[in-house]
Amino acid sequence: MSIRIGILGYGNLGRGVECAIRQNPDMELAAVFTRRSPETVEILTDGVPVVKADAAKEWTDKIDVLIICGGSATDLPTQTPEYAKMFNVIDSFDTHARIPEHFANVDAAAKAGNKLGIISLGWDPGLFSLNRMYANAVLPQGNDYTFWGKGVSQGHSDAIRRIAGVKDARQYTIPVESSLEAVRNGENPQLTTREKHTRECFVVLEEGADAARVEEEIKTMPNYFDEYDTTVHFISEEELKKNHSGIPHGGFVLRSGKTGWNEENSHLIEYRLKLDSNPEFTSCVLVAYARAAYRMAKEGQTGARTIFDIPPAYLSAKSSEELRAHLL
Amino acid sequence: MSIRIGILGYGNLGRGVECAIRQNPDMELAAVFTRRSPETVEILTDGVPVVKADAAKEWTDKIDVLIICGGSATDLPTQTPEYAKMFNVIDSFDTHARIPEHFANVDAAAKAGNKLGIISLGWDPGLFSLNRMYANAVLPQGNDYTFWGKGVSQGHSDAIRRIAGVKDARQYTIPVESSLEAVRNGENPQLTTREKHTRECFVVLEEGADAARVEEEIKTMPNYFDEYDTTVHFISEEELKKNHSGIPHGGFVLRSGKTGWNEENSHLIEYRLKLDSNPEFTSCVLVAYARAAYRMAKEGQTGARTIFDIPPAYLSAKSSEELRAHLL
Numbered sequence: 218m219s220i221r222i223g224i225l226g227y228g229n230l231g232r233g234v235e236c237a238i239r240q241n242p243d244m245e246l247a248a249v250f251t252r253r254s255p256e257t258v259e260i261l262t263d264g265v266p267v268v269k270a271d272a273a274k275e276w277t278d279k280i281d282v283l284i285i286c287g288g289s290a291t292d293l294p295t296q297t298p299e300y301a302k303m304f305n306v307i308d309s310f311d312t313h314a315r316i317p318e319h320f321a322n323v324d325a326a327a328k329a330g331n332k333l334g335i336i337s338l339g340w341d342p343g344l345f346s347l348n349r350m351y352a353n354a355v356l357p358q359g360n361d362y363t364f365w366g367k368g369v370s371q372g373h374s375d376a377i378r379r380i381a382g383v384k385d386a387r388q389y390t391i392p393v394e395s396s397l398e399a400v401r402n403g404e405n406p407q408l409t410t411r412e413k414h415t416r417e418c419f420v421v422l423e424e425g426a427d428a429a430r431v432e433e434e435i436k437t438m439p440n441y442f443d444e445y446d447t448t449v450h451f452i453s454e455e456e457l458k459k460n461h462s463g464i465p466h467g468g469f470v471l472r473s474g475k476t477g478w479n480e481e482n483s484h485l486i487e488y489r490l491k492l493d494s495n496p497e498f499t500s501c502v503l504v505a506y507a508r509a510a511y512r513m514a515k516e517g518q519t520g521a522r523t524i525f526d527i528p529p530a531y532l533s534a535k536s537s538e539e540l541r542a543h544l545l
Numbered sequence: 546m547s548i549r550i551g552i553l554g555y556g557n558l559g560r561g562v563e564c565a566i567r568q569n570p571d572m573e574l575a576a577v578f579t580r581r582s583p584e585t586v587e588i589l590t591d592g593v594p595v596v597k598a599d600a601a602k603e604w605t606d607k608i609d610v611l612i613i614c615g616g617s618a619t620d621l622p623t624q625t626p627e628y629a630k631m632f633n634v635i636d637s638f639d640t641h642a643r644i645p646e647h648f649a650n651v652d653a654a655a656k657a658g659n660k661l662g663i664i665s666l667g668w669d670p671g672l673f674s675l676n677r678m679y680a681n682a683v684l685p686q687g688n689d690y691t692f693w694g695k696g697v698s699q700g701h702s703d704a705i706r707r708i709a710g711v712k713d714a715r716q717y718t719i720p721v722e723s724s725l726e727a728v729r730n731g732e733n734p735q736l737t738t739r740e741k742h743t744r745e746c747f748v749v750l751e752e753g754a755d756a757a758r759v760e761e762e763i764k765t766m767p768n769y770f771d772e773y774d775t776t777v778h779f780i781s782e783e784e785l786k787k788n789h790s791g792i793p794h795g796g797f798v799l800r801s802g803k804t805g806w807n808e809e810n811s812h813l814i815e816y817r818l819k820l821d822s823n824p825e826f827t828s829c830v831l832v833a834y835a836r837a838a839y840r841m842a843k844e845g846q847t848g849a850r851t852i853f854d855i856p857p858a859y860l861s862a863k864s865s866e867e868l869r870a871h872l873l
Binding site: 313320346350354488491529533 | 561563567569589648672674675677678679681682683686729795806810811812813816820821826830833836851852854858860865866869870872
């Protein structure tokens with residue numbers, strides 16, 4: 218029997234989960250839950266019901282794992298604990314500072330409902346965290362580096378759009394190649410904010426807006442841009458649509474460490490992601506961990522978990538025998 | 546209380562484990578076991594006994610985890626099952642084709658002794674396997690690529706040394722950069738053996754040996770060199786010692802995959818190791834998994850495991866709370 222997945226929230230992430238389920242033959246999409254009017258939500262999969270989120274409680278025996286596709290700012294802090302009482306749940310909560318609190322809330326709710334919840338999945342937090350952890354355990358003496366990009370930062374794009382005279386904008390975060398190379402060469406550099414990333418902005422102006430003033434406002438914006446080397450390009454609306462409508466992202470996690478009786482040998486562990494679609498890749502991670510949640514719940518496990526707690530084999534559709542024979 | 550580690554076999558790997566233990570404050574080296582005369586084996590750590598391997602059975606209550614540092618060809622197939630009856634064990638068995646059989650033997654022995662054994666650890670098999678598995682689970686539609694190097698291949702160096710007229714030799718396996726770039730660009734190339742790696746040889750000749758004949762014998766050697774583009778450099782013994790006495794290695798595991806309703810988006814997951822010392826890095830992996838074996842055995846788990854079965858958090862000296870707060 219297939220693993221029956223429910224999706225709560227049908228934006229970019231929910232649609233990505235729907236696509237990912239299609240690539241995993243041991244899973245099926247059982248229902249999409251939405252806070253909008255269900256008749257206004259058109260999904261890609263034929264024959265799958267779109268249901269009002271309030272009615273999810275009637276689906277507890279028809280869904281094995283519910284993947285919650287809301288935002289971290291306001292949705293997930295309340296949604297994940299609420300639904301963890303009724304379903305095994307997966308979320309992508311990514312407000313790093315609030316993870317311990319969110320974990321405690323989901324843990325209490327899931328235990329009360331005899332359910333399992335895996336939180337803060339995706340790639341950062343998620344696969345990047347996992348690689349930081351493995352690399353730290355293997356090389357206890359060393360330095361960690363994380364670079365993000367090249368990729369679209371939604372927050373920085375929004376910040377530019379709030380400037381008077383800006384019609385639309387897209388901002389790319391780009392790692393500084395020479396700093397990345399210094400890390401790879403084992404130089405263990407101490408890098409400032411400016412030395413780690415540059416910011417490149419593509420801006421569409423309102424008619425009559427003052428380009429020089431807009432550029433100045435961007436480059437001096439506190440927190441967002443003032444500590445970075447920023448480039449601003451003014452382009453037409455057509456060009457923005459044509460060349461900058463994707464949501465690519467990615468980055469690098471590196472650990473540079475020493476071994477030997479006198480720490481005489483250097484080692485580098487590097488993990489890199491290059492993603493055409495940030496939400497679709499994140500969705501793929503959520504779906505693989507939904508398989509793990511299903512299996513752990515079947516064993517009777519309850520409460521909250523993170524990526525650090527999940528045995529790798531639980532993610533794979535292959536049996537342990539197949540994994541040992543073919544992937545080890 | 547510290548985790549008490551025993552080392553069985555004191556070559557490059559055993560010495561690497563000894564160095565790694567020193568970097569992990571929650572561990573201590575309890576004893577080194579050897580098949581040689583213990584008085585001929587000098588170790589780095591003060592005050593730790595070197596003991597005849599036969600006497601290991603008297604140490605069962607003084608060792609939490611025994612790290613078996615023998616070779617895969619003849620040592621580990623018998624040693625790991627034998628010692629798994631008495632100790633929680635770790636090994637680096639790397640004969641891919643024989644892993645299922647080795648797993649079964651260690652599983653039976655460890656269960657009989659109420660012990661836990663984790664086999665086939667290191668970086669390939671090991672961290673590379675883990676990355677292949679995670680990447681396959683996250684991107685079910687895609688292609689896998691593994692490149693090794695730049696690094697010293699002991700087997701190929703030995704093969705050159707067996708040629709008449711060769712005094713000493715060192716062989717480096719080198720990934721073909723253009724193929725690596727094609728994979729990174731999402732071209733999903735079908736690569737022949739020749740297109741994946743080149744081989745570079747540094748050879749010291751016996752006096753009077755015919756360089757042209759030696760070069761020809763190397764380049765045409767079946768299996769080892771004939772399917773590769775091979776470069777041969779003749780150098781002096783002094784230069785070999787000075788510039789080629791290290792044991793560096795490393796490599797790349799890549800998965801290139803597609804997502805989206807019509808598989809319209811491409812993604813790349815890349816894991817890279819660059820290692821000054823192959824045995825010391827392998828040792829670091831063994832030691833991190835010794836921590837996991839200790840914890841799992843404490844929970845009463847028995848039998849054989851591989852890297853796919855171990856929850857990541859078990860490798861880390863940090864608590865789950867610390868991991869969630871600082872590494873997630």
